[in-house]
Amino acid sequence: MSVSTTEAVYRFKLEADKLDSKDAPDIPVPAILIYLNKAQYNIVIDSYTPDNIYRTGIEGNQKRVSDLQTLEVKDEPLLVTTKVSDTLYTVDLTTLTKGDWLAHLDSYSLGSKGKCSNRILYNEQTTTNELPEVLKDPSRNPSFEWQEVPFLIAEDKLWLYTDGTFIITNVHMDYVRTPSPFDLTGYTKFDGTLSTNSDSELPDYLIADIISMAVKMFKTDIDNQLGVQLKTQELATRE
Numbered sequence: 158m159s160v161s162t163t164e165a166v167y168r169f170k171l172e173a174d175k176l177d178s179k180d181a182p183d184i185p186v187p188a189i190l191i192y193l194n195k196a197q198y199n200i201v202i203d204s205y206t207p208d209n210i211y212r213t214g215i216e217g218n219q220k221r222v223s224d225l226q227t228l229e230v231k232d233e234p235l236l237v238t239t240k241v242s243d244t245l246y247t248v249d250l251t252t253l254t255k256g257d258w259l260a261h262l263d264s265y266s267l268g269s270k271g272k273c274s275n276r277i278l279y280n281e282q283t284t285t286n287e288l289p290e291v292l293k294d295p296s297r298n299p300s301f302e303w304q305e306v307p308f309l310i311a312e313d314k315l316w317l318y319t320d321g322t323f324i325i326t327n328v329h330m331d332y333v334r335t336p337s338p339f340d341l342t343g344y345t346k347f348d349g350t351l352s353t354n355s356d357s358e359l360p361d362y363l364i365a366d367i368i369s370m371a372v373k374m375f376k377t378d379i380d381n382q383l384g385v386q387l388k389t390q391e392l393a394t395r396e
Contacts, residue, residue, distance in 0.1 A: 159356060159357055159358055159359060159360060159361065159364060160356070160357070160361055160364040161356050162190070162193075162339045162340060162341055162354070162355065162356050162357070163341065165193055165339055165357070165364060165367075165368060166186060166189050166190070166193075166339075166341070168368050169189050169192070169193065169368050169371055169372060169375075170184070170189070172368060172369065172372040173372050173375055173376070184375065186341060186343075186344070187344045187352075189371070189375075190338075190339050190340060190341065192371035192372075192374050192375050193339040193357075193367060193368070193371045194338050194339055195371070195374060196366075196367045196368070196370035196371040196374060197336060197338070197339065197357060197359065197367050198259075198335075199370060200359075200363060200366055200367050200370065201225065201228065201259060201260075201333065201336060201359075202259065202260060204225055205260045205262075205333060224359070224360050224363065225333070225359075227358065228259070228333050228334050228335075228336055229262065229331065229332075229333055229334075230253075230255040230256065230330075230331065230332055230333075230334050231331050232329050232330075232331060233253060233254065233255055233329065233330055233331075233332070234327055234328075234329050235248050235249075235250075235252060235253070235327065235328045235329070235330060236248075236252075236326075236327060237317075237325055237326060237327065237328065238252070238314070240324075243319075243321040244299070244318060244319050244320065244321045245316065245317070245318055245319075246316075246317045246319070246324075246325045247314045247315065247316055247317070248314060248315040248317065248328045249313065249314055250310075250313045250314060250315065251313050253330075253332070253334075255334055256334030256335055257334060257335040258332045258333070258334060258335075259332070259333045259334060259335045260332060260333040261282070261310055261330065261331075261332050262330075262331040262332055262333060263280075263330070263331040264280045264308075264315070264328055264329060264330040264331065265277050265278060265279055265280055265328070265329055266278040266280055266306050266317060266325045266327065266328050266329075267325070267326050267327040267328070267329075268301060268306070268319070268323045268324060268325050268326070269323060269324050269326060270301045270322060270323035270324075273301075275326075276301065276304065277304060278301070278304045278305065278306045278325070279304050279305060279306065280306050280307075280308050280315075280317065280328070281297070281305055281306065281307050281308070282307075282308055282309070282310070283297075283307050283308070283309060284309070285309060285311075288307065288309065288318075291307045292307065292318065298320065299318050299319045299320045300320065301319075301320075301322060301323040306318065306319065306325065315328060315330075336357060336358050336359055337355050337356065337357060337358045338355050338357070339355065339356070339357055340352050340353055340354065340355040341354060342354050
């Protein structure tokens with residue numbers, strides 16, 4: 158069973174008190190929840206990139222693979238939202254039904270050309286800077302015959318490129334969904350909604366990492382705030 162939000166808040170205060178006994182007791186619970194949720198986001202995202210503490214991607218650490226698999230959604234179908242032009246289609250990722258997406262893992266498109274329909278086309282992610290070269294490169298540009306579709310992710314959308322000779326009708330996507338947040342009733346959120354009781358679904362050892370990271374974020378903010386105050390006092394003294 159995962160650590161409850163109430164326990165996570167308590168453990169945050171204990172760790173923060175060790176680092177800064179003066180400021181730790183005064184942290185309001187909503188602020189602690191913000192730190193915990195930011196840290197949870199970072200822990201999950203870092204686990205799916207090569208720049209994590211293990212210096213490997215998610216497949217390089219089997220413990221995290223198994224523990225984070227509950228956040229992975231496989232093969233969710235999505236309809237093309239907009240045909241921007243004969244060579245550009247978009248898919249709105251806010252229409253995903255299994256949870257808010259956190260990271261794209263893999264995807265493929267279904268395309269049609271002439272009498273051939275619903276052919277699987279493999280989506281190849283690129284960047285805005287690389288896109289012009291990709292579209293000109295015969296080995297990487299859109300091709301129905303070679304089953305390749307370059308795409309970007311921006312503005313909560315997939316931007317899928319064709320050569321104008323075929324259309325894209327559907328996309329199937331594997332992704333990491335956002336884990337359930339740390340939350341407690343008793344306050345109003347920034348968007349005006351009321352808070353609710355919610356516990357993270359991540360395992361205990363990851364909760365421990367999340368709490369430690371959250372406390373470090375808090376300590377950094379406290380140090381920065383103190384630095385700004387000292388700098389302001391110094392400038393006032395000079396004047």
